Amino acid sequence: MHLDLNLLSALDALLEEGSVAAAAERLHVTAPAMSRSLGRIRRTTGDQILVRTGRTMTPTPYAIAVRQQVHGLLQEVRGVLAPCRELDLTTLERTFTLRWHDSLVALAGPTLLRAVREQAPGVRLRFIAESSIDTPGLRRGEVDLEANASRPATPDIRAEKVTEARHVVVARPGHPLTHGETVTAARYAAAEHITVSRRGRLENTLDEALAQLGLTRHVVASAPTEAAAFTFVRDGDFLATVPASAARSAAADLGLTVFPLPLELPPAAVFLSWHQRYDTDRAHLWLRDLARTALADAG
Structure with a gap:
């Protein structure tokens, strides 16, 4: 069976634009030519692809x-056929x-967006929330960059450690524990704690x-984000243990107190x-460089 790769470009344009005329304009061809391409796509796939509903x-x-x-296949084809094109x-x-941990969006997102706007004003960034379950967004081409504490285990996903942060304790x-005797590991464990987990986990490597x-700490609740945990801490005698970079906003915006974690814990990698x-x-390489710098500076 002979496959015309031009049909892939036509199909991508038709699916993106939802219109024969708009797809033709996007690919700089005539509307009749795009209609013929749609006909060939229909015969090849056995599906109508686009059907008329009123005027749309x-x-x-x-x-x-x-x-x-x-869309992903087309990007791969373009990468193969034009790998050396100047950007x-x-x-x-x-x-x-970009699917980033919410604290990383708050800390490094503004820096990244500012750099992108200065260098490439036609580029837009979509920051989306992390899911409570593992999703194959990177593999499906739905996500360009992820940034969090997890190192992917699949061989087709690249991962680079860009920074790490030590943990600190946040309290009102x-x-x-913010005054009086020295904070020991035993006193720390005996206090009431809020964990941070988008999956609702009540335990982590700290335990x-x-x-x-x-020792066993007294965990009373979990919060899906650091920002949510800080609101609990602000209004009660609770502790939240978070990376130092995330604690900056708590101290600055909410007036919370930050003090060292009274036990050894490996730094949190990003x-x-x-x-x-x-x-x-090339465009992705450029964005990765900017993201790497923004995250490292935030860390």
Whole structure:
């Protein structure tokens, strides 16, 4: 079976634009030529792709299901056929999707966006929230860059440690541990704690470190983000143990007290991850460099 790669470009444009005329304009071809391409795509796939609904065209369920896959395949083909094309940031128009931990968005997001706007005003960034379950967004081409504490285990996902942060303890001013006796690991464990977990976990590596000392901390709740945990801490005698970079906002914005963690705990690593299909993509390389710098500075 002979496959025309031009049909892939036509299909991508049709799915993105939802209109034969708009797709034709995007690819600089005539509307009749695009109509003929749509006819060939329909015969090849056995699906209508776009159907008329009143004055508009509506994608079929099949078209919706393959939209991201088609776009990803087209990007890979372009990367193979034009790997050495020079990147002109002043004319680059592209939208990047970034799934970052919320504290990293708050700390490094503004720096990254500022650098992007200065260098490539046609580029847009979509920061999306982390999911409570593992998602294959990088593999499916739905996410361009991830940044969090997890190192991906699959071989097709690249991961680079860009920074790390030591842990500190956040409490409200006037909390019993913020004055008086030295804060020991035992006094720390006996206090009431809020954990931070988007999956709602009540235990983490901190509890393993305490267990080695024969201690168990008193966890009363979990919060999905550091920002949410800080609101609990502000209004009660609770402790939140977070990376030092995340604690800066708590101290500055909420007037909370920050003090050292009274036990040894490995620093929290931050990994920047992407799919291998973007290894040589010049625009992606440029964005990775900016993201790497922004995250390292925040850490």
